[in-house]
Amino acid sequence: MERKKFRPKSTLWLLALFVVMIVIPTMTFLHYIIQQDIQELKAGVERQTGVICTQVNDTLEEYLAQLDRSIQTVYGKNMLNIMKDSKYSYTNFEEIQKRNRIEEYLSIMMNQSEHVAGIYVMTERDNLFYYSNYALNPDCKGRRQELLEMAGHENREFFVTGLHPSWFAAGKAVPQVISVFKPVYNMGGERLAVIVIDIEQEMLQELLDRYRQEEFSNILILGGDGQIMGQLYQEDYPEVYQEMEEVLAFPAPGQGYGTVNGQRALLSVDQTHNAGWKVVTIVYESRIQERIGTTLWLRRAVLFCILLWFVSFVIIGVKLIYVPLRKLYEAMELVKQGNMEAYIADGRRDEFGYLIQEYNRMLKQINELIYGQYVLELKNKEIKYKELKGRINPHFIINTMQLISSVAILNNDTETEELIRDFSGMLRYTLYEKDRQVPLSREIQHTMQFVRLREKNRDYGVTVQVEIPEECLDVSVMKLMLQPIVENCYFHGFTDKTRAYHILIKGERLERTLLLSVEDDGCGISQEKLVQIKDRLSAVCQNVEYTEKETDSIALDNIMGRLWTIYGEEAAMDVESGPGGGTRVTLRLPVQEA
Secondary structure: OOOOOOOOHHHHHHHHHHHHHHHHHHHHHHHHHHHHHHHHHHHHHHHHHHHHHHHHHHHHHHHHHHHHHHHHHHHHHHHHHHOOOOOOOOOOHHHHHHHHHHHHHHHHHHHHOOOEEEEEEEEOOOOEEEEEOOEEOHHHOOOHHHHHHHHHHHOOOOEEEEEEEOOOEEOOOOOEEEEEEEEEEOOOOOEEEEEEEEEEOHHHHHHHHOOOOOOOOEEEEEOOOOOEEEEOOOOOOOOOOHHHHHHHOOOOOEEEEEEEOOEEEEEEEEEOOOOOOEEEEEEEHHHHHHHHHHHHHHHHHHHHHHHHHHHHHHHHHHHHHHHHHHHHHHHHHHHHOOOOOOOOOOOOOOHHHHHHHHHHHHHHHHHHHHHHHHHHHHHHHHHHHHHHHHHHHHHHHHHHHHHHHHHHHHOOOHHHHHHHHHHHHHHHHHHHOOOOEEEHHHHHHHHHHHHHHHHOOOOOOEEEEEEOOHHHOOOEEEOOOOHHHHHHHHHHHOOOOOOOEEEEEEEEEEOOEEEEEEEEOOOOOOHHHHHHHHHHHHHHHOOOOOOHHHOOOHHHHHHHHHHHHHHHHHOEEEEEEOOOOOEEEEEEEEOOOO
8 A cells, every 4th residue: 555645734834834824924025125225325415415514505505604704803004004004105204114024914914824834915006015935926016906806806805716726936946826915994994905825735635534534535625627636635626527417507505416536426516605716525425325235234244144044943843843853754654554553753842742642542442443443343252152162062962961860750759950040040041141130039049059959968967048138039149149149158158067057148229329248157257368358349349350269269259250240330349247146247228229
């Protein structure tokens, strides 16, 4: 017979349900979370670059505003006091004193200011006062009128140029500077001079260095014409951002995506109000994608760990669920094929371990029942065989007894005929009465037949007295119950052959209980023997077997065992005796109404 393969449909459906109801929704949710993180990261980069752009612009504006206030409060007032007269001359001693005082103030301000390359004062009377870290350019006098016109053309109280070579300083090491123009007026509103301060480009670089962030974004400071005045990281940008026209046209502040050096980038733009410069932060989209890629890698690593956990969970689930189920299934298949030794060796202590233990226990019980049934069938067959075999001889004996009885009648031998009739009656009662219970009168009749047979074989007489009320004679009692007790009286109680004995059979009904007793006046039973008898009777009720070698009085054991089988705990037997005081056996039976 081909064995069926184990197909754990329920387990597979459970795993499929687990995947559909837990794994897929979890993966979808995690994917959604990752997408949200990406959007949030982009928004965070946009916010960050916008904030940095605004901070740089505010810092730059504050620097220029502070410079304006310094010129106004220090340079302007002092210049006004010195140059309030309308005439100046290099040959005049008073003018020389004024010049010394001006240069003294310029020296003080140079020492108090950082990144200032030089301070120059151009008067309307063709005078030039200055204090600088560099030598004076001789050509600056030729450009003085041009510079005055530049300051006047702008018509501003505070004017800042873009990045350029210094107009006043000379030398190979002269840096690129930003020039700040500040007019000086007298009380009548007449312009007396223009103060020009050259600020080194290093000032802008130092300001930008405060915002270094691991080369994630670059920061540019552009002049009004798009000239790069300063940048956080040195890159090869065009001098004029022709590719950034749409960004330069943004309303400040503004933010958007544009093209820088052929690459798409996130741009944030802000503009200084007093200088007209633009602050631009540049974050290439490729770098944003790199940061997103790092985040995605981390998220995917987490997702992979979760998937690995799910796979491990499924594998463990298969091991914990599928494997024991397969063991149970295969063991049951072996049992179906007749292998009753298909026990499962498993030391699990979980629910499946409990099921396996219960399976092993039930299989053991089944084996015990099968063995018990097998032994019982063997005993029944043996009993049936002995019964069938035993019926042959009694049947022959009964027929022979009837033949002898007929001969005795023909010979007028009444005594022999009575003996044969009693013996035949006992055989029929013992062998052919199939019912386990008979009327009490029938049991008394059988007992008296035994007594008559026994009396013919003794030299001394035994008087048997029966005191049973008539209403008790129809009560059903167990077959072969009194005769073995009376037989015990003859074999164990009547040991003295020289005297006569008495047997009293009494009966009494107490509601639903029938009391029967058999009492003799024989030799009695010793106390030690009496204890043994009572122990055996108690053992019979507890299904403890005694062999015939262990007792010489199996009649009482047999009666008690059959009483217990038929009536259960409602039946009882009591034995009372003493040395030389006779013996009384009392039976208590429940009355079973017909």
